[in-house]
Amino acid sequence: MPATQGLSLCDNVSRRKERTREVTALSKLIVHQIPGGWGLPSVGPFSLKLEAYLRIAGIPYEAVVDATPFKGPKGKLPWIEHEGKKIGDSGFIIEYLEQRFGCDPDAGLSADERAIALSMRRLIEENLYWTLVYDRWMVEENWPMTRNTVLGEIPALVRQVIAPIARRGVRRQLEAQGLGNHSREEIHAIGIRDIAAIADFLANKQYLMGETATEIDAVAYGMLANIMQVPLMSPIKDDALRRKNLVDYIARIQWRYFA
Ligand SMILES: N[C@@H](CCC(=O)N[C@@H](CS)C(=O)NCC(=O)O)C(=O)O
Incomplete structure (x- = not known):
């Protein structure tokens, strides 16, 4: 499910960051998450957090449902695959994405x-x-x-x-x-x-x-x-x-x- 909404947050960053994002968007970000249900894209609070973050940050991704958390590097969901790397834990994933995609929704916070x-x-x-x-x-x-x-x-x-x-x-x-x-x-x-x-x-x-x-x-x-x-x-x-x-x-x- 490619997500293209939520781009506004990054709309004002420099041209260089725009270009970086366009290029990195070519290497697909795969997000492994807990199944959706009850009207929610994921019934896992950490999986839904990551999906919300990706939309707030405007980072395109493809969501994949895992029946169990065992395949992930931390044995939990969510986890991501990007450019040959596998990263587990929503907090570490977000830190990685901020560095790799150069887009931090918290940049304006003191x-x-x-x-x-x-x-x-x-x-x-x-x-x-x-x-x-x-x-x-x-x-x-x-x-x-x-x-x-x-x-x-x-x-x-x-x-x-x-x-x-x-x-x-x-x-x-x-x-x-x-x-x-x-x-x-x-x-x-x-x-x-x-x-x-x-x-x-x-x-x-x-x-x-x-x-x-x-x-x-x-x-x-x-x-x-x-x-x-x-x-x-x-x-x-x-x-x-x-x-x-x-x-x-x-x-x-x-x-x-x-x-
Ligand atoms: N600190 C982790 C927590 C992830 C987590 O606890 N995921 C749960 C689902 S909501 C899980 O995979 N549990 C499986 C297990 O504990 O075996 C994160 O932020 O991603």
């Missing part, structure tokens, strides 16, 4: 704005993410839908065998991370606090760092859309949907970059 954006990213990726994992994989009512969508590209018979093994692995990850040792109510309270912090920080701005979209908006969009726009039950989702600025924010990014 050092303290970058520090704030990084703290917000850690909140979203290192804490809120695990509440999403808990709701998808551990809440009994949600499990059948998670199994059939997140693992939906695995042939049904194989999935029957793999799904319970994968679920046990995720339970161990949740316990090792620490969140999995809390009660359901405590986990939801933790997630709701993060949602409140994002909504309060966004306040009435267009994007998290101001009037233009930056990397943190890709991070937030990938996670929030995967919480707010999926047909799973969660008090965290319910809380987020009650916050009009978050609902408008997600719609704004979708309209601007995914229409």
Whole structure:
């Protein structure tokens, strides 16, 4: 799926960078990601983050769905192939793309704005993410839908065998991370606090760092859309949907970059 939207951010960079991008566009960027579903291009928050980033930065790419994360260099999705290189982890991928394509959506941020954006990213990726994992994989009512969508590209018979093994692995990850040792109510309270912090920080701005979209908006969009726009039950989702600025924010990014 070649993406050509979102070029505006790079429209004003120097002619040299334009030329660089035209040339590098010739070598195809392949993005391996978690399958789409529930109306989203990817039901993986980090895969959707990378796709949002590529659209914000205006970098053309081709998305490929991987049924499992095992082929990637870090054993996780997303990962990319570009000019003979394989790179895993959305954060490292973005660093690579910024250097290779010479286009940084955060270029206009000051050092303290970058520090704030990084703290917000850690909140979203290192804490809120695990509440999403808990709701998808551990809440009994949600499990059948998670199994059939997140693992939906695995042939049904194989999935029957793999799904319970994968679920046990995720339970161990949740316990090792620490969140999995809390009660359901405590986990939801933790997630709701993060949602409140994002909504309060966004306040009435267009994007998290101001009037233009930056990397943190890709991070937030990938996670929030995967919480707010999926047909799973969660008090965290319910809380987020009650916050009009978050609902408008997600719609704004979708309209601007995914229409
Ligand atoms: N830090 C990584 C996290 C990626 C990640 O956790 N991906 C999940 C899907 S959302 C995954 O592939 N999980 C498979 C596993 O943990 O075995 C990034 O930013 O890309």
